Structures are given as C-alpha cells and as structure tokens.
Amino acid sequence: MITLKQIEKYYTLKGAKSYVLRHIDADIQKGEFVSIMGPSGAGKSTLLNIIGMLDEPTYGSYKFMDQELSSLSERKRIEIYRNHIGFVFQAYHLIDEMTVEENIEVPLHYKNISSSERKSRVADLLDRFQMVAKKDLFPHQLSGGQQQLVGIARALAPQPLLILADEPTGNLQSAQALQIMDLFRQLNKDEGITIVQVTHSEANAAYGNRILNLVDGVVTNNS
Amino acid sequence: MFRLNLKIALRNLWKNKGYTFINIAGLSVGMAGCILIYIFISYQLSFDQQYANKDRIYRVVSYWKYSDGEEFQNGVPRPLAYAMRNDFSQLEEVAPLQRGGGVVQVMDEAGRVKMKTDETVFYTDPSFFKIFDVKWLAGTPEQSVTEPNTVAISRKTAIRYFGDWQQAIGKSIVFKQVNQLKVSGVFEDQPETSSNPIQILLAYSGFKHRQLKEWGSVSSGTECYVLLKEGMKPADLAGTMQAFIKKYYSDDSDVKQEHFFQPLSEIHVDERYGNFAGKTTSMREIYGLAAIGLLLLLTACINFINLATAQAIGRSKEVGIRKVIGGNRKELLTQFFTETITLSFFALLLACVITEAVLPALSGLFKDELNFSLVNQPALIVFMFALVLFVGLLAGVYPAVVLSGFNPVLALKNKVNVGNSGGGSLRKVLVVMQFAITVVLIAGTVVIVQQMKYMREKSLGFNSSAIAMAYLPNDSISVTKFDIIKARVAALPGVTSVSLCSVGPSSSDNRTSNFSYNSTKDMDFMVNTKAGDEDYFKTFGLSMLAGRPLAKSDTLKELVINETLMRKLNIVKPEDAVGQYITVLGEKVPIVGVVKDFINKSLKEGVSPIVLYNAKNSMSELAVKMDTRQISTLMPQIEAIWNSYYPNYVYSSSFLDDHIRAYYESEVIMGTLLKIFAGVIIFIAFMGLFGLISFVATQKTKELAIRKVLGATTLELVNMLNSSFIKLILLANLVAWPVTYILVSRWLSGYAYRIDLNLWPFMVAMVISLLITVLTVSLRTYQAAMANPVNALKNE
Ligand SMILES: Nc1ncnc2c1ncn2[C@@H]1O[C@H](COP(=O)(O)OP(=O)(O)O)[C@@H](O)[C@H]1O
Numbered sequence A: 001m002i003t004l005k006q007i008e009k010y011y012t013l014k015g016a017k018s019y020v021l022r023h024i025d026a027d028i029q030k031g032e033f034v035s036i037m038g039p040s041g042a043g044k045s046t047l048l049n050i051i052g053m054l055d056e057p058t059y060g061s062y063k064f065m066d067q068e069l070s071s072l073s074e075r076k077r078i079e080i081y082r083n084h085i086g087f088v089f090q091a092y093h094l095i096d097e098m099t100v101e102e103n104i105e106v107p108l109h110y111k112n113i114s115s116s117e118r119k120s121r122v123a124d125l126l127d128r129f130q131m132v133a134k135k136d137l138f139p140h141q142l143s144g145g146q147q148q149l150v151g152i153a154r155a156l157a158p159q160p161l162l163i164l165a166d167e168p169t170g171n172l173q174s175a176q177a178l179q180i181m182d183l184f185r186q187l188n189k190d191e192g193i194t195i196v197q198v199t200h201s202e203a204n205a206a207y208g209n210r211i212l213n214l215v216d217g218v219v220t221n222n223s
Numbered sequence B: 001m002f003r004l005n006l007k008i009a010l011r012n013l014w015k016n017k018g019y020t021f022i023n024i025a026g027l028s029v030g031m032a033g034c035i036l037i038y039i040f041i042s043y044q045l046s047f048d049q050q051y052a053n054k055d056r057i058y059r060v061v062s063y064w065k066y067s068d069g070e071e072f073q074n075g076v077p078r079p080l081a082y083a084m085r086n087d088f089s090q091l092e093e094v095a096p097l098q099r100g101g102g103v104v105q106v107m108d109e110a111g112r113v114k115m116k117t118d119e120t121v122f123y124t125d126p127s128f129f130k131i132f133d134v135k136w137l138a139g140t141p142e143q144s145v146t147e148p149n150t151v152a153i154s155r156k157t158a159i160r161y162f163g164d165w166q167q168a169i170g171k172s173i174v175f176k177q178v179n180q181l182k183v184s185g186v187f188e189d190q191p192e193t194s195s196n197p198i199q200i201l202l203a204y205s206g207f208k209h210r211q212l213k214e215w216g217s218v219s220s221g222t223e224c225y226v227l228l229k230e231g232m233k234p235a236d237l238a239g240t241m242q243a244f245i246k247k248y249y250s251d252d253s254d255v256k257q258e259h260f261f262q263p264l265s266e267i268h269v270d271e272r273y274g275n276f277a278g279k280t281t282s283m284r285e286i287y288g289l290a291a292i293g294l295l296l297l298l299t300a301c302i303n304f305i306n307l308a309t310a311q312a313i314g315r316s317k318e319v320g321i322r323k324v325i326g327g328n329r330k331e332l333l334t335q336f337f338t339e340t341i342t343l344s345f346f347a348l349l350l351a352c353v354i355t356e357a358v359l360p361a362l363s364g365l366f367k368d369e370l371n372f373s374l375v376n377q378p379a380l381i382v383f384m385f386a387l388v389l390f391v392g393l394l395a396g397v398y399p400a401v402v403l404s405g406f407n408p409v410l411a412l413k414n415k416v417n418v419g420n421s422g423g424g425s426l427r428k429v430l431v432v433m434q435f436a437i438t439v440v441l442i443a444g445t446v447v448i449v450q451q452m453k454y455m456r457e458k459s460l461g462f463n464s465s466a467i468a469m470a471y472l473p474n475d476s477i478s479v480t481k482f483d484i485i486k487a488r489v490a491a492l493p494g495v496t497s498v499s500l501c502s503v504g505p506s507s508s509d510n511r512t513s514n515f516s517y518n519s520t521k522d523m524d525f526m527v528n529t530k531a532g533d534e535d536y537f538k539t540f541g542l543s544m545l546a547g548r549p550l551a552k553s554d555t556l557k558e559l560v561i562n563e564t565l566m567r568k569l570n571i572v573k574p575e576d577a578v579g580q581y582i583t584v585l586g587e588k589v590p591i592v593g594v595v596k597d598f599i600n601k602s603l604k605e606g607v608s609p610i611v612l613y614n615a616k617n618s619m620s621e622l623a624v625k626m627d628t629r630q631i632s633t634l635m636p637q638i639e640a641i642w643n644s645y646y647p648n649y650v651y652s653s654s655f656l657d658d659h660i661r662a663y664y665e666s667e668v669i670m671g672t673l674l675k676i677f678a679g680v681i682i683f684i685a686f687m688g689l690f691g692l693i694s695f696v697a698t699q700k701t702k703e704l705a706i707r708k709v710l711g712a713t714t715l716e717l718v719n720m721l722n723s724s725f726i727k728l729i730l731l732a733n734l735v736a737w738p739v740t741y742i743l744v745s746r747w748l749s750g751y752a753y754r755i756d757l758n759l760w761p762f763m764v765a766m767v768i769s770l771l772i773t774v775l776t777v778s779l780r781t782y783q784a785a786m787a788n789p790v791n792a793l794k795n796e
C-alpha cells in the first residue's frame, strides 16, 4: 500500500542542510499495524506527516496504492487523501467551536456526502464509541480520553483505509491509553484498516505487528 | 457545509463578543454613512429623469467668452427658440420656456376676489409637451397653451385655487390685474426632483416683451428645450450651430457668443448655468461625497481586516485541523468569506436602523425630501446587497487568504506567527492608512471651519445689518408712488434711512451691460449696473474715494463707478475719474464719484466692475435701514404702508443678511457633512484601534507578566505599548499632511477671498489623533498590566 524509496528530508538552515530523514526505504502492506519508535527529534512525526501527505519529502519516491505521489496534481492528492487517510493526534486537535457531533461530521462535508448518509454515519460512530449522550458537548467539556475517542471517530468517519496516529496516547493516563490501543487493534483486526502509529511505549508498540526504529533520521531496525 | 459553516461562524462571533461588537458597530456606522450618501446622490442624480425621452432632451444654454473671463447662462435670447425650430432640421421639437410672474386673483362664483397670490408662471407652447411627457388630468396642451386667454394649472394649484381639481376647468383667474384667463387644462404635479417647477402655464403667444425680437439681450428667465431626432448626437449639430450663430450674431463684437446643447441629466448638476428650480448640486459636491463614502467604507473595512487578522492567530489551530481532515484551500476560503459576509450582513441590518434614524436630520440639512423606503427603491436593495458582498469580500480576502494558506503541520504546532508572516506589517500599514484618512479629515474640517469663520467676519465694504429689502412693482403706475412710500417709511420712528434701488450692494441678481469709454466701440468686458437713489450710499454705508454720491434724479443723468472699474479703465487716481464720460444703457453720462470697492457677489468671486446710477424705472426694491431693537414693530408698519399703495400686489420682503448668508448654503451643508463624517470616521478608526489594542494586550499578557515579575512598573508597561502605537500615528500624520495640503489648497482656491493656510489645522489633527490613541491604548493596557502576573503565568 505504501512504498517509500530513498526518502530524504532536510531543512536548510543558514545555508547548511540539516537532515531530518535520510535514505528511508519502507514498505507497508495493506492490513499491517506498524509502530514507529525512536528518540525525541529522530524525525518520527516528519515521516508520519510525509506518509500522510501533510509534508513533502525533499527527495525520493513515495508510492501510495501504486501511484507515484510527486506525479499527481494537488487536487488528485487531496482526493486520495480525503478518501483514504485519517489522522489522530497526541493533542487531539478537535475544533473547539464545534460539538462532538459536528467535529465528527466535518470530514464528511469535505467529501460531499449526502446529508442523510452523514447523519447515519455520525450516529453509528457515536453509538459505537458510546458518545451518544455527549454528542452536543464541546471538546473542553470532555476528558482527554473522551476527546481522543472523538478524534478517532472523526478519523474513521470517511471510512479510510489508513489511520496515522502520532503518539495518540501521549497525553493520556494508562487506563485510557489501553482503551485506545484496544480500539486500534480491533480496527486493524476486524475492519482491516492499516494503522501506522508513532509511540514511545514498548507496550503500545506491542499492539502492532511490526516496529520501525528511527534514529537520527535513519531506519535502523525494520522488524 | 454552508449551514455548518454559518453555525460555526456565528459561534465564533459569539465567542469573541467584544471584537464582534466592535466590528459590527464600526462596520454598520460606516455602512449607514454609505447608504445615506447613496440615497443622497441617487436623489440628486434622479432630477429630471422621469421623462420617456430623457436621453434625447437638451436645454440650449448660452456662453460668452470675454477677454478676461467667461460667462455661463441658462437663458437664451428670446427669439432663439423659434429661429432654431426653423433652422435645425435635426431637431424633432423645439420649445421655449419663459418664466414670468405676477399677482393672480382667483374669483368666487359672484365674481369677487377670493384669493390673491404672487405666482411664478411659465409661458410655452404645445411642443413642450411633445418633449416632456407630462400627464394631463384634464384638457390637452393644444387646448391650453395655444391661445393667449387660456391657462393650464397643476393639480396642486387647482386644489389650492378651487378646492378640487375636477372643479377647475372652465373657471377664470385674473393675472396681473388685467388678463382674464380661463382654466382649460389641469396637469399632474411635477415631482420634487424637477428642474422646472411648473405650476401655472400660459401660452407663449401671450408673452409680451419689448425685446422679443432682440438677439443682444439674454435673460435667465428665457430657456429653450429641444428634442433631438432619434439617433442624433449634439456633435452632429455643431455645423448647423456654427451657421446659426453666424446668421444671428454680428461678428464685429469682441465678445464671443456660443450656444451649447446641455443634456437634461446635467441641468441639476451643473451649477454654472442654474435652472428655474434654483436647485443645483455640483458634480464636485457629488464626487466629494462619494469619496467620503468610499473613505468611510475603507476605514470600516480596515478595521475588519485588522481585527480578523489579529484573530487569525487564535484560529490557526482550527485551520490546521480542517486541512488535516481534508479541507482544501477553496473550502476554507468559502468558510472565511461566509463569516465575513455574515458579519457584514448583520452590520447592514444595524446600518438600516441607523439610516432610518438619521435620515430626517439629513433631509433637514438639504431641505429636500429624501426617503429611505426599500419598496420604492429596488436599486437601493441592490446597492445594499452589493455593499454587503463588497465589504464581506474585501474585508474577508486578506484574513481568508492568510489563514487558508497556513501550513497545516505548522499551524497545529501553533508555530504560525501572523505577526511575522506579513500580517503584522500589513496591519501596521492599514493602521497608518486609516489614521492618515482620519488626519486628513480632521485637518480638512478645521480648514473649512476657519474659512467659514473668515467669510462671516470679513468686511464686505458695506453695512448689511438690520436692512430689510421690500419688493416694489415697477410698472409705470406703481413707479409714481415710489416717492411717497419712501417718505412715509422714512418718517416711521426707528427707521434710520431708506433707499430706492434695483438691488442691494451684494446680490445674486446681477445685471450686466456693455458700455463704451472714450470711444465709440464697446469695451471688451461688461459692467455690472446697479440703480440706487441719493440715499443708497448712506443706507448701505458705502464710502466714497473721490467725488460725490449720486444726486436726486428721475432718469439716468450721472454715474458713480467702483474702484475695480476705475482700475480696469486704467485710471490711477480716483480724482481723475470724476468728470470722465461713459456711454451705458443708451446714454452718455459723466462720472461724478468713485466708490470704494464692496463685495457685490459672494466671497467666492472677486469684485465686478460696477456703475451705479439713479433712474426711477430701474428701481425694484425699497431698502429700509432700521434700529435693530425696533425691527419687529417696524416690519408690520412697513407692510401696512406698502399695502395701502399697492392693494393689488403681494408684499414680500427679506433681510439683506439672510440673503448674503444664502450664498454660503452649500458651504454650510458641506461643512456640516464633513464634520459629521469626519466624526464618524474618527469613531470607526478608534473603535478599530481599541479592538486591535485589546488583541495585542491579550497576546502580550504573558510577556507583560514576565516583565512585571522582572520588576517593570505598570506605567512602564503602558508606556511600552503606547510608544509603538504613537510611532504609527505620527507616521500617519506625516503621510496625511501633504495630501491634506493639496486637497485643502485646491478647495480654498475656489474662493477669491480666503484664509492663508497655516499650521493650525495640521497641529489640531495631530494632537487629536495622538490624544485619542494614548487614551485608548492606556485604558486598555492598564488593565492587562495591572493583572496579577501569577495568574497569567499559571495558565501555561
Ligand atoms: N520546520 C522545521 N524547520 C527546521 N527543522 C525542523 C522543522 N520541523 C522539524 N524540524 C526538525 O526535525 C527534527 C525531527 O522532528 P520531528 O519529526 O518532530 O521529531 P520527533 O517527532 O521524532 O520527535 C527535529 O530535530 C526538528 O528540530
């Protein structure tokens, strides 16, 4: 599903290239659950953002579902992105001015899904995450774990093939973290959604079936 | 999506209630100003536009080029209309429109006079109504304005005379004591927005004048309207016009006379010619107002942009998220425009309320019937929606483009700093611009106020206070009663002096004549002629430079000239002028005195060359100088004396001071408007400043707290923020000064008598702008600086 070849990313600081990622080669198959690990500043988030098309590599080839991304138009890329990728963040990143229900609904608006279809999908997700009673609350009225559940629900709303999660449990207590990880496992197993997560915790990494170790922008271990 | 965006927009607005209020308040005041200006301008431009043929209707006007100037006239020589009807095949219709006036007596059933009024009448012929499609309620133009013994009246006049317009047909009125006229037509009232306020119409064939065939004399009471044939342009008539002028005017004169076809739409807006309604609003004023409207809108939009970009920082996260979950730039743009357009729509609602409230005051100022009814003015609805779209888009475009252009990754890390990414400097530019506009307006207003004061206080060269001017009929019988009336009025206790005259020293009624001096050939300029008797100089307090005032006389026997004429005749010493001869008004007469220059028109114009003479049949006014304290008791007595000699005429009088004040009506209006709109713009600008400072203060809460922990005093913190704004305001002043200088000098150059531009207006503008800035900034930052630093730092 994802093929990275010789991906490089550097920032030019005062004329000098400062490399964040170097010679990254990686393959991620459909249905995999991959964890990216490594010390702080190693380039994990950068790599995830490149995979998620939020950022572009300075060099190298990135094929998503056998299409070379650099050859696609901006419009086409957004199209792929909208339909297939969902993001989950450490800081949840919900829109403060929107209720739970509306937050989940926004990506569906961008996909031009009909009103009735939107309503039913949002209702399903609320139901599934046991948030029906909270659907009219605003993010600041929820606990961290609940906010992250909304974040995941929002990522799932467009029915993506791939979920990218950047330290999704980084701000959560362990009980809530467990719940989120269980949810990821279930999504991966039962629905075949491909998941790539960044994590610091060995325990979280263990939920996945593969670990990508990143040190100073280089993949040291791809097990 | 639209509904959700709208909902979010509303929530966002509600969340930032303070800014929303500032935004809406500033914007709605600006919009209300624009709507008012729009209503006013569209009213002015709607004059004479109600006729089906309006694009083909032209008025023939006159123009003279002298060696030292030019003159514009709405009037044409009396024989012109019918000559043009013969000579111009390109014209479908030509109609004379002659103004006249006199006393109208309305009779009751028994033949007794039941009403006596002084009326303005118009003479024309049926072709006038082929040009202007006026609705006739009864009768036809052919029946009514062909024969000299018939009259047509407007619906309003019919009701006034006979109580009901259906009753009017067949009734009789007496015009000027002797003309028995039968009402044979009633036409619909002309709207307020008409340059020809026709109430009473007589047949042109009944118009009598001794110069009916005279091409050398032009009165502003004689107009001529033409209807061009379909497809013709005035330019197509130029050749014919040249031949026409050659045919009727001798070309040995130094004065070059021309006639132009003035489009109907320009009659109300070209103040050089004037019209029968006596109402003009020059394009200069219209453009001036439109510019003020634009400035208003601009300041309001700048507020909006400033506040929205300041808010953008707070919204970068939302933008980041929206991008991450699939929103593209276009959708974000739509979202932000939805917000700004929603906001401007609310502002519009509020603006409508403000407009409704202010409109009566505005129509009072213009003495016009302005109304704000959406139903009758679909164009106004279109204008208002265009306004909402314009403001929404203009105000939204910058924040929308900046916000939607955020890199999502950076936005989510809260690393977008609008301050550094151009938004901050743009905001500074906008603030400077806004304040530059404000400074220009403040300084401009100060200059206008100074000039008005100067004109009020400037010595006119004669005494105008407590002088009543009473109208005198001057037919041959009335003239015989002048002396006795004058004597009786002069005998009233409290009356200081009485003079018979044609007009006062300063008047808008100026009669000019050609004349010759030391030659048989006419001079290449005209003189202003004023008739005044032996008491004229005393009554108006005119002072002589040489010779003596006019002596008692019934006919033109001698002249007094003014200084300006003396100089134009190249006479250096006033004494030398006395004893010279001038041929004017058909007589060669000696100069007996030179009078010191007095302002004979408004202060906008210079002094004309004038000859004063004493001749009874030129007199048409009685000037009565009184003791100020006795004016109210004297006026009825004067009226009673007048009525006892002229029972068939209608008394009317006015004060010279009021008359002089009327010259400056448009200055008073423009001055008032400028003061109001300058006030509004200042209000908007400072509203915006307040909003902006609030943002800066909120953003700097943490910085202020840290500084405080490090030992800064509250005052030092307030000063720190003040100094950055003061720099901007000083810069704005620097930008504004040259602009103000150029604009104001140009405005002042329209006055022959004007103040010297000094530093004051600029200083006043600077002090006001600085003062308000310091006040606003201090007020807002004091709160932030006073806050307990621990609270601010704990939040992190
Ligand atoms: N916009 C940027 N400009 C310069 N350097 C950056 C930028 N963004 C990230 N970096 C650098 O790239 C490196 C990797 O960052 P990141 O991918 O966030 O690391 P991780 O998520 O592994 O902690 C860091 O050293 C960071 O300083």
Ligand SMILES: [Mg+2]
Residues within 6 Å of the ligand: A044, A045, A046
């Ligand atoms: Mg990271």
